[in-house]
Amino acid sequence: MRVKGKHEFNIPKQRLWEYLMDVEVLAKITPGISKLESLGEDHFKTHSQIKLGPVKSTFTGEMQVTNKQEPSSFQINMEQLSKIGNAHVVVQMNLEDLEEGKSALEFDGKANLSGVIARTGQRVLSGVANAITKDVFKALEEHIEEDNTLA
Amino acid sequence: MTKYIGKSVKRVEDKRFLTGQGKYTDDIKMPGMVYAYILRSPYAHATINSIDVEAASKADGVVAIFTGNDIPESIAGVPCGWQVDFKNGDTMKEPPHPLLVRKKVRHVGDGVAIVIANSKAQAKDASELVDVDYDIHDAVTDPKAAAQDGAPLVHEGVPNNMAFDWELGNPKEEVAAALASATHVTELDFVNQRMVPNAMEPRSAIGHYDTAYDKYTLYTSTQNPHLTRLLMCAFVLGLPEHKVRVVGPDVGGGFGSKIFHYAEEALVIWCSKQILKPIKWTCDRSEAFLTDAHGRDHVTNAKMGFDADGKIVALQAHTYANMGAYLSTFAPAVPTYLHGTLLQGLYTTPKINVDVTATFTHTNAVDAYRGAGRPEATYLLERLIDLAALEMDVDPAELRLKNFIAPFDGVEQEGYVTQVALQYDSGNYAPVLNKALEMVGYEAFREEQKNLSNGKLLGIGFSTYIEACGIAPSAVVGSLGARAGLFESAQVRVQPTGKVSVYSGSHSHGQGHETTFAQIVADRMGIALEDVEIIHGDSDSVAFGMGTYGSRSLAVGGSAIVKSIDKVLEKGAKIAAHLLEASSDDLEYEGGKWTVKGTDKSVGFGDVSLTAYVPHNYPEGLEPGLDFSSFYDPTNFTYPFGAHIAIVEIDKETGYTKLKRFIAVDDVGNVINPMIVDGQIHGGLAQGIGQAMHEGAIYDDTGQLINGSYMDYCMPRADDFPSFEIDRTVTPCPHNPLGVKGAGEAGAIGSTPAVVNAVIDALWKGGHKVKDIKMPLTPERVWTAMQD
Numbered sequence: 001m002r003v004k005g006k007h008e009f010n011i012p013k014q015r016l017w018e019y020l021m022d023v024e025v026l027a028k029i030t031p032g033i034s035k036l037e038s039l040g041e042d043h044f045k046t047h048s049q050i051k052l053g054p055v056k057s058t059f060t061g062e063m064q065v066t067n068k069q070e071p072s073s074f075q076i077n078m079e080q081l082s083k084i085g086n087a088h089v090v091v092q093m094n095l096e097d098l099e100e101g102k103s104a105l106e107f108d109g110k111a112n113l114s115g116v117i118a119r120t121g122q123r124v125l126s127g128v129a130n131a132i133t134k135d136v137f138k139a140l141e142e143h144i145e146e147d148n149t150l151a
Numbered sequence: 152m153t154k155y156i157g158k159s160v161k162r163v164e165d166k167r168f169l170t171g172q173g174k175y176t177d178d179i180k181m182p183g184m185v186y187a188y189i190l191r192s193p194y195a196h197a198t199i200n201s202i203d204v205e206a207a208s209k210a211d212g213v214v215a216i217f218t219g220n221d222i223p224e225s226i227a228g229v230p231c232g233w234q235v236d237f238k239n240g241d242t243m244k245e246p247p248h249p250l251l252v253r254k255k256v257r258h259v260g261d262g263v264a265i266v267i268a269n270s271k272a273q274a275k276d277a278s279e280l281v282d283v284d285y286d287i288h289d290a291v292t293d294p295k296a297a298a299q300d301g302a303p304l305v306h307e308g309v310p311n312n313m314a315f316d317w318e319l320g321n322p323k324e325e326v327a328a329a330l331a332s333a334t335h336v337t338e339l340d341f342v343n344q345r346m347v348p349n350a351m352e353p354r355s356a357i358g359h360y361d362t363a364y365d366k367y368t369l370y371t372s373t374q375n376p377h378l379t380r381l382l383m384c385a386f387v388l389g390l391p392e393h394k395v396r397v398v399g400p401d402v403g404g405g406f407g408s409k410i411f412h413y414a415e416e417a418l419v420i421w422c423s424k425q426i427l428k429p430i431k432w433t434c435d436r437s438e439a440f441l442t443d444a445h446g447r448d449h450v451t452n453a454k455m456g457f458d459a460d461g462k463i464v465a466l467q468a469h470t471y472a473n474m475g476a477y478l479s480t481f482a483p484a485v486p487t488y489l490h491g492t493l494l495q496g497l498y499t500t501p502k503i504n505v506d507v508t509a510t511f512t513h514t515n516a517v518d519a520y521r522g523a524g525r526p527e528a529t530y531l532l533e534r535l536i537d538l539a540a541l542e543m544d545v546d547p548a549e550l551r552l553k554n555f556i557a558p559f560d561g562v563e564q565e566g567y568v569t570q571v572a573l574q575y576d577s578g579n580y581a582p583v584l585n586k587a588l589e590m591v592g593y594e595a596f597r598e599e600q601k602n603l604s605n606g607k608l609l610g611i612g613f614s615t616y617i618e619a620c621g622i623a624p625s626a627v628v629g630s631l632g633a634r635a636g637l638f639e640s641a642q643v644r645v646q647p648t649g650k651v652s653v654y655s656g657s658h659s660h661g662q663g664h665e666t667t668f669a670q671i672v673a674d675r676m677g678i679a680l681e682d683v684e685i686i687h688g689d690s691d692s693v694a695f696g697m698g699t700y701g702s703r704s705l706a707v708g709g710s711a712i713v714k715s716i717d718k719v720l721e722k723g724a725k726i727a728a729h730l731l732e733a734s735s736d737d738l739e740y741e742g743g744k745w746t747v748k749g750t751d752k753s754v755g756f757g758d759v760s761l762t763a764y765v766p767h768n769y770p771e772g773l774e775p776g777l778d779f780s781s782f783y784d785p786t787n788f789t790y791p792f793g794a795h796i797a798i799v800e801i802d803k804e805t806g807y808t809k810l811k812r813f814i815a816v817d818d819v820g821n822v823i824n825p826m827i828v829d830g831q832i833h834g835g836l837a838q839g840i841g842q843a844m845h846e847g848a849i850y851d852d853t854g855q856l857i858n859g860s861y862m863d864y865c866m867p868r869a870d871d872f873p874s875f876e877i878d879r880t881v882t883p884c885p886h887n888p889l890g891v892k893g894a895g896e897a898g899a900i901g902s903t904p905a906v907v908n909a910v911i912d913a914l915w916k917g918g919h920k921v922k923d924i925k926m927p928l929t930p931e932r933v934w935t936a937m938q939d
Contacts, residue, residue: 119860
């Protein structure tokens with residue numbers, strides 16, 4: 001399953017980078033994530049509850065941030081395991097400065113699914129994945145706004 | 152004489168099926184029974200680094216857990232029952248198919264461990280605690296891609312994933328020369344997509360080792376208990392056959408997928424000996440999607456050449472056939488001897504060559520599925536000839552009629568010898584098409600099609616098919632690579648009171664044998680239908696059997712019954728002659744009694760049967776009893792044929808295609824029970840049309856089956872079909888005593904190309920000269936085709 005999209009933020013890419021690299025921010029904005037434990041530099045253990053189309057389960061797994069080119073790009077590698085199947089995700093994230101202090105985050109990657117989640121409802125999953133991504137970015141926007149207000 | 156044959160006698164088995172009293176494998180409960188769940192690979196291609204069962208073995212209710220490494224090396228994998236060697240003489244590649252994987256998984260669903268617990272739920276829960284560490288590798292799922300250099304390999308030692316290649320017919324150069332001389336050549340690249348069989352009853356197996364008798368019993372949802380016993384005992388577990396009983400009780404549909412011997416059957420038997428408890432395994436629907444052997448999956452290029460008069464001059468076909476990860480029981484026979492040999496079709500094509508490359512992929516095994524090879528052959532021929540008619544702007548029905556083989560009855564005129572190794576038994580092909588044209592109102596339809604003004608497109612599609620059924624002569628299939636004979640057995644046991652028990656080696660799993668076979672026995676013996684019982688499916692009561700598939704039960708199993716009836720009546724005549732103090736030559740048998748010709752002296756069947764078992768006043772030297780067995784091995788296949796016509800209406804805005812009418816005229820030889828044959832045709836049509844319009848298994852490029860549930864795999868429903876318009880012609884089979892040919896698969900064989908041809912016809916008439924649309928013809932695909 002391909003995951004691909006782009007989202008604009010009202011902050012320059014350097015600041016966006018800092019938010020994205022903040023574990024606590026990530027844990028806060030990602031839907032379903034109940035716990036993010038550090039396993040080393042840029043390497044985390046994750047616990048999440050995700051509803052994928054018709055099925056819902058608890059996923060545990062690892063997430064690694066690699067190929068960091070501050071502040072322009074990085075890669076996320078995830079392996080998520082659950083009773084209803086596993087997901088292996090590799091996503092390339094590219095940050096780009098836009099005019100007026102704005103920036104864009106472009107992502108493109110692949111999620112290899114197995115088990116029940118692979119064979120049940122996969123045709124609706126990319127829609128679900130897009131919805132999840134939208135939620136993440138919306139939460140990030142809200143977090144940035146909140147952060148700015150506090151400052 | 153025929154009180155029952157030819158009559159639509161209501162099915163005697165339906166009372167128990169319709170009132171929920173059928174007894175299927177999963178209905179069987181035994182004291183002390185435990186339940187198995189099989190942990191399966193979630194990956195298509197991966198190396199197992201380790202399996203940790205410790206946590207799982209401590210889970211509630213767990214009795215035992217076995218992995219591949221627990222099974223001794225002496226136990227072989229599941230064997231293949233048909234050998235097709237390479238063109239150059241090299242032996243077919245037949246890599247082992249272990250009961251449980253030891254090191255490497257090769258498709259999603261490959262068995263990794265069997266978890267046995269006091270309930271199925273406990274077994275399933277515990278299986279989630281088994282920790283398997285995998286290294287995941289790249290996978291290949293397409294049969295053509297698998298043969299290319301650099302494709303991921305499914306098995307070590309199988310270069311280019313090639314199981315075998317195979318060729319049949321005239322030399323390629325001759326076919327190429329004929330195509331070069333043709334005035335028109337139609338060429339088509341197409342896919343015959345992968346099908347999930349979807350029997351209503353999921354597969355189930357119970358293994359029971361009885362220490363008291365040192366005997367094993369396997370209850371299993373199978374189409375052929377004896378073959379399963381033979382394969383399991385002789386090739387997998389090394390058990391003495393007389394110590395193993397295999398029972399296929401009521402079975403809820405198979406469509407081919409329950410012919411094969413599966414790993415789970417041998418597993419429950421082996422495990423039951425280890426733990427000394429009866430073990431039941433019943434797969435859930437999701438497992439059925441992953442592990443019931445699939446059907447079709449051919450990637451084909453074909454060329455058909457015509458001369459200036461529209462006569463076919465040559466046919467060249469090349470097919471990549473997907474075998475899946477392992478060779479299932481009959482898999483090699485399907486794209487070869489059940490497909491290549493049928494490419495003569497109903498036509499006089501003088502030059503034919505068919506070339507098949509069979510490859511392994513990281514997918515579930517592919518094997519016989521309703522029609523098995525013949526639907527693929529029919530699809531190839533009928534798509535080509537319909538497309539050729541469009542390209543040459545000639546009438547598709549005319550083009551077929553022009554190329555049909557002339558009538559032959561197989562008695563006065565010899566059977567027709569094809570370019571591809573068969574001799575057809577009897578055939579008269581024009582009448583089925585003419586009758587279908589009459590039923591459809593062809594001329595009026597073409598007028599309506601021209602003058603359409605409702606934003607829709609109308610199309611008509613034809614398919615005229617032949618199939619080889621009643622498989623078959625053992626010597627012939629043996630020479631073609633079958634590792635089994637394909638005869639059938641029948642025992643007719645007359646009880647002292649004149650009631651008759653018939654033990655048949657055929658197996659009924661929806662076909663209605665208990666009715667059709669009883670009709671034959673009752674008529675031939677002149678007794679009441681209620682006085683006959685058909686017993687099948689138990690290796691302890693039936694002498695032997697090759698089971699039911701390939702539309703063979705009536706032609707082969709029915710003929711075996713006739714042979715035994717003949718023996719009963721011959722001996723009965725001797726007893727009757729003794730009782731009547733006449734010569735048996737002077738007797739005639741009718742209406743359940745022997746009569747001395749020209750007199751009113753007679754003796755009834757019941758008196759004779761009683762005398763046979765109470766032989767006080769009895770012919771000298773004659774053995775008591777009235778009980779005969781026969782084995783019938785036919786001299787040829789049977790060759791049913793027919794003409795199918797589909798009419799579709801396409802919505803131009805959405806591509807939604809409605810099947811408006813479906814006409815099927817089939818010739819299945821003599822018909823014993825018209826209602827049952829109608830039902831078989833209806834069911835076959837639903838499956839064939841389902842393939843054309845709805846169904847298809849989809850693997851993604853990592854080897855995941857991404858539509859493995861009824862939410863995602865589209866099964867046809869009643870409201871997808873019009874009321875079928877069906878009729879028959881009758882061309883009896885000349886070489887079996889019943890003159891029957893077989894009807895179980897005809898509907899699925901003929902119908903698929905008719906529907907696709909109708910859609911293509913509609914598009915051409917609407918100005919879209921599209922050569923092919925991939926099945927299933929979803930609205931999206933049809934809409935896309937109209938945008939070019």
